Amino acid sequence: MRVYGVELPSRLLLGTALYPSPAIMTEAIRASGAAVVTVSLRRESGAGEQGAGAGQRFWDLVRDLGLRVLPNTAGCHSVKEAVLTAQMAREVFGTPWIKLEVTGDDDTLQPDVFALVEAARILTADGFQVFPYTTEDLVVAGRLLDAGCEVLMPWGAPIGSGRGLNNPYALRSMRAHFPNVPLVVDAGIGLPSHAAAAMELGYDAVLLNTAVAKAGDPVAMAGAMRRAVEAGRMAYEADPMEARDMAAPSTPVFGTAAFA
Amino acid sequence: MNIVVNGKPRSVAATNLAEVLVELGYTNARVATAHDSEFVPAERRAACRLKEGDKVEILGPMQGG
Numbered sequence: 001m002r003v004y005g006v007e008l009p010s011r012l013l014l015g016t017a018l019y020p021s022p023a024i025m026t027e028a029i030r031a032s033g034a035a036v037v038t039v040s041l042r043r044e045s046g047a048g049e050q051g052a053g054a055g056q057r058f059w060d061l062v063r064d065l066g067l068r069v070l071p072n073t074a075g076c077h078s079v080k081e082a083v084l085t086a087q088m089a090r091e092v093f094g095t096p097w098i099k100l101e102v103t104g105d106d107d108t109l110q111p112d113v114f115a116l117v118e119a120a121r122i123l124t125a126d127g128f129q130v131f132p133y134t135t136e137d138l139v140v141a142g143r144l145l146d147a148g149c150e151v152l153m154p155w156g157a158p159i160g161s162g163r164g165l166n167n168p169y170a171l172r173s174m175r176a177h178f179p180n181v182p183l184v185v186d187a188g189i190g191l192p193s194h195a196a197a198a199m200e201l202g203y204d205a206v207l208l209n210t211a212v213a214k215a216g217d218p219v220a221m222a223g224a225m226r227r228a229v230e231a232g233r234m235a236y237e238a239d240p241m242e243a244r245d246m247a248a249p250s251t252p253v254f255g256t257a258a259f260a
Numbered sequence: 261m262n263i264v265v266n267g268k269p270r271s272v273a274a275t276n277l278a279e280v281l282v283e284l285g286y287t288n289a290r291v292a293t294a295h296d297s298e299f300v301p302a303e304r305r306a307a308c309r310l311k312e313g314d315k316v317e318i319l320g321p322m323q324g325g
Contacts, residue, residue, distance in 0.1 A: 039322070043318065044320030046265075053289075072324045074324055088293075089292070187325075
């Protein structure tokens with residue numbers, strides 16, 4: 001997969017949140033084979049304050065993995081918040097990549113696509129390489145591309161819901177409308193079968209976090225997701241058969257014995 | 261001078277943003293700063309003068325999805 005001129009050796013992008021421990025996080029990331037991990041920004045405590053150094057210790061762990069980081073703007077509800085957070089993330093993590101999230105509804109964490117497009121335009125003009133977390137709306141997708149985005153990340157289902165692909169029809173339409181744009185299903189994946197289904201639709205990659213981090217055995221689930229993404233991609237490239245309504249015998253009928 | 265750092269009232273001797281980071285123990289930390297909701301890049305912190313009641317945000321790396 002190639003995005004913003006960078007060839008990524010894995011089609012799985014993995015989040016770094018919600019793991020039982022830092023050690024399990026790093027082991028799961030390694031098991032996933034992910035080439036990109038998502039990270040975020042929060043208030044950092046000063047020396048002597050409770051929680052002092054936590055962010056720096058986390059960063060040391062991530063840096064030692066040697067992977068690309070994709071900072072997000074999670075928690076932002078406005079253009080101004082998202083742009084400010086992106087500017088700060090660029091300085092902290094030293095990358096122009098930003099996973100742009102602007103929340104429009106707190107129950108579903110559905111993106112505010114109007115603010116998303118505006119923030120994407122501002123950030124692209126400022127030299128960022130924007131990965132927009134969006135819905136499957138085709139018109140919005142077009143606006144995001146117009147704003148300078150070179151990748152689109154539609155949701156499979158609400159973040160953390162584990163519901164899989166809520167609207168496969170719309171995701172298939174998006175793939176067909178934008179055949180040359182890297183497309184990543186981001187959020188809502190709960191099982192390896194969901195990840196494989198996204199890849200079978202021809203999506204270029206899958207971004208997930210909770211499905212691995214909240215599994216009983218995150219490291220094993222990371223391995224399962226890795227294989228599911230690989231299998232789904234291989235299946236897509238193998239040009240799957242068309243489904244049909246009625247049976248078609250796979251065993252040749254020619255030469256069938258007549259016993260009656 | 262009384263300012264608000266990461267949502268908490270703080271009394272500091274510092275008069276600019278760079279001095280605040282030193283005074284509050286962020287010397288070697290990988291952080292980014294904002295002053296009254298505007299991003300202040302590292303190289304402009306020393307030129308960012310503070311006044312009573314100003315709001316400062318100091319953000320660092322955290323886990324994310």
